[in-house]
Amino acid sequence: MANYSVRNQVAIISLCSPPVNALSSDVRRGILDSLKKAEQDVKVAAIVICGEGRTFCVGADITEFKSEFKTFPNLFELVDILESSPKPIVAAIHGHAFGGGLEVALACHYRVALSSAKLALPEVKLGILPGAGGTQRLPRLIGIDSSMQWIAFGDEYSAQIAANIGIIDRIFPSNADILESAVQYAQSIIGKSLINRRVSKLPVKDASKVSHIMEKYKQIVGKKSRGAIAPMVCLEAIKHAALLPYVEGMKKERMGIEALMGSDQSKSLIYMFFAERQVRNWTIPGTGINSKNTKPIKVEKVAVIGLGTMGRGIVLSLLKAGIKHVSVMELNKTARENGLLFIKNILEGYAARGTISETQKRSMVDALKPVSNFEMLKDTDLVIEAVFESMSIKKDIFAKLGQVCKPSAVLATNTSALDVDEIAMVTPKPKQVVGMHFFAPAHVMKLLENVRGSKSSPQVIATAMNMGQRMGKVTVLVGNCHGFVGNRMFRHYTVETDFMLEEGAYPEQVDTVLKKFGFAMGRYQVGDLSGNDIGYRMRTKFEMTNKQQPPGAPERER
Numbered sequence: 001m002a003n004y005s006v007r008n009q010v011a012i013i014s015l016c017s018p019p020v021n022a023l024s025s026d027v028r029r030g031i032l033d034s035l036k037k038a039e040q041d042v043k044v045a046a047i048v049i050c051g052e053g054r055t056f057c058v059g060a061d062i063t064e065f066k067s068e069f070k071t072f073p074n075l076f077e078l079v080d081i082l083e084s085s086p087k088p089i090v091a092a093i094h095g096h097a098f099g100g101g102l103e104v105a106l107a108c109h110y111r112v113a114l115s116s117a118k119l120a121l122p123e124v125k126l127g128i129l130p131g132a133g134g135t136q137r138l139p140r141l142i143g144i145d146s147s148m149q150w151i152a153f154g155d156e157y158s159a160q161i162a163a164n165i166g167i168i169d170r171i172f173p174s175n176a177d178i179l180e181s182a183v184q185y186a187q188s189i190i191g192k193s194l195i196n197r198r199v200s201k202l203p204v205k206d207a208s209k210v211s212h213i214m215e216k217y218k219q220i221v222g223k224k225s226r227g228a229i230a231p232m233v234c235l236e237a238i239k240h241a242a243l244l245p246y247v248e249g250m251k252k253e254r255m256g257i258e259a260l261m262g263s264d265q266s267k268s269l270i271y272m273f274f275a276e277r278q279v280r281n282w283t284i285p286g287t288g289i290n291s292k293n294t295k296p297i298k299v300e301k302v303a304v305i306g307l308g309t310m311g312r313g314i315v316l317s318l319l320k321a322g323i324k325h326v327s328v329m330e331l332n333k334t335a336r337e338n339g340l341l342f343i344k345n346i347l348e349g350y351a352a353r354g355t356i357s358e359t360q361k362r363s364m365v366d367a368l369k370p371v372s373n374f375e376m377l378k379d380t381d382l383v384i385e386a387v388f389e390s391m392s393i394k395k396d397i398f399a400k401l402g403q404v405c406k407p408s409a410v411l412a413t414n415t416s417a418l419d420v421d422e423i424a425m426v427t428p429k430p431k432q433v434v435g436m437h438f439f440a441p442a443h444v445m446k447l448l449e450n451v452r453g454s455k456s457s458p459q460v461i462a463t464a465m466n467m468g469q470r471m472g473k474v475t476v477l478v479g480n481c482h483g484f485v486g487n488r489m490f491r492h493y494t495v496e497t498d499f500m501l502e503e504g505a506y507p508e509q510v511d512t513v514l515k516k517f518g519f520a521m522g523r524y525q526v527g528d529l530s531g532n533d534i535g536y537r538m539r540t541k542f543e544m545t546n547k548q549q550p551p552g553a554p555e556r557e558r
């Protein structure tokens, strides 16, 4: 839907499709009908397109990709209709202008934004390309080089960066009223010529360098987006903007999106997009308890026990989430020193790259509190244990935590496969215990598997889920069983690759094939990173490590 009103010679078309104003067929039809009204109304001299609620527009409605996506006006038809309007149109951007939302804005004659707004053409992350003129208009506005950077990687940019390179015409402070500011801006451009404001009519400034730029991005994309088809198709489409007239370039863009839409890669990425959002709505089967009716405990002070491979990444994730008090407890002096140094070096790296400011870095370092005994954890809200994968060591630690921690403290274990219930039983309040299973390296990997013990209280589960979201993790609630979900899946993969070694392949050969296929790391690189001892300990527990058995014997007997 789109709402229509007129204020002081300015028609306002406001997209109204909560929560994110995706461009469903109703919204596209609403924009078109409103545009016609504005064009016919002699009292209207300029038009503003804005979004109601929290955002401008996040792009095409992904849920319609299969069905209604083809109804008139399609997005690629709508953008051309908007651009050819005889009355100037101003896009008023707050929140997000993503995908088709940014393409609509590019088809408007002016773009204004709040400084807090974010812009992106992230279609490539769904395995497609911007199919409503994005690959043809953006290069005409910011050049081939920057367009390849924006479109082939799909990252988001601040309104200020977009203004610096010429996408945004005027920035307003983040606390300004975007609609009021845009209406005033629209009044200021009434009567001005639209000749240079129709982006599709502009030349591509760096068109003569297209072959050189294309080669550069092919190299980068080849390395960064291993195995993905869409980034290369994006580059090709942008190249056409340099070589062909707009109308011909649009035909190529259409061919590109039609080829990509419905590909297995796109289907999987779209599935992933919705799955990542669906897991936020967790439930405890058969109880009626869920994310909507359970509140988390307030967490301000967190402790991590063990500063090895996992502990240091978990600490970094907590610091990045803005936790101001992170106690760290590590028995081994060398491991403690190495762990703290690792954390500080990573924070230095973030600051050097501009990911965080110097002030943020200092406050993160200040938040780190090395502690040497359990007594010092007595007012901690959440403890995450990440020591060796040994039931006896973990039980020892949880027994001590149960004695010293305040009754409301959430006690979490990062065990890869041990029984969370057995660990919980050594504490006086097993309902406070939960699994929080991070993946290595914990400050990079987005997945967090929270393990629901049979006694874990709903509030404790809600706290672990909320903490995961604060850390920016895709946080999934799973049941308590050997290896939970992630490692049960991963095991089949490792068993097959191990068989390949037995058949004569080298680890680096297996890894090379996997990376070529698209994996960020090979299976054996992952083993080296995580520590091969973890898998060994798990197999030992199940008596699967009998060295007497010859190669080729069934896996269960080895």
Ligand SMILES: CCCCCCC[C@H](O)CC(=O)SCCNC(=O)CCNC(=O)[C@H](O)C(C)(C)COP(=O)([O-])OP(=O)([O-])OC[C@H]1O[C@@H](n2cnc3c(N)ncnc32)[C@H](O)[C@@H]1OP(=O)([O-])[O-]
Residues within 6 Å of the ligand: 019, 020, 022, 058, 059, 060, 061, 062, 063, 074, 075, 076, 096, 098, 099, 100, 101, 103, 122, 123, 126, 129, 130, 131, 132, 134, 254, 257, 258, 274, 277, 278
């Ligand atoms: C020949 C064919 C021609 C085709 C032409 C089309 C061309 C066009 O270029 C294609 C596109 O635009 S492709 C699109 C390119 N754009 C993108 O890829 C942007 C995708 N969106 C995002 O990345 C994030 O939503 C934001 C970062 C924008 C906001 O993050 P946040 O504030 O954390 O919010 P949140 O929690 O993420 O979302 C809230 C709810 O909205 C839902 N929903 C969201 N977007 C949706 C969509 N487009 N659609 C439907 N639904 C969408 C989401 O599932 C969730 O629902 P739930 O039921 O409550 O779970």
Ligand SMILES: NC(=O)c1ccc[n+]([C@@H]2O[C@H](COP(=O)([O-])OP(=O)(O)OC[C@H]3O[C@@H](n4cnc5c(N)ncnc54)[C@H](O)[C@@H]3O)[C@@H](O)[C@H]2O)c1
Residues within 6 Å of the ligand: 305, 306, 307, 308, 309, 310, 311, 329, 330, 331, 332, 335, 385, 386, 387, 388, 389, 390, 393, 397, 414, 415, 416, 417, 437, 438, 439, 440, 529, 530, 531, 534
């Ligand atoms: N490595 C992985 O890929 C991975 C992934 C997910 C989960 N896990 C799990 O995380 C846990 C830690 O694994 P890791 O790979 O970080 O192990 P690690 O060997 O790298 O580190 C464990 C650290 O705990 C310290 N430690 C041992 N006992 C302690 C105690 N009583 N008090 C304080 N510190 C103590 C050790 O000195 C060591 O530095 C294990 O349960 C493991 O199964 C590991």
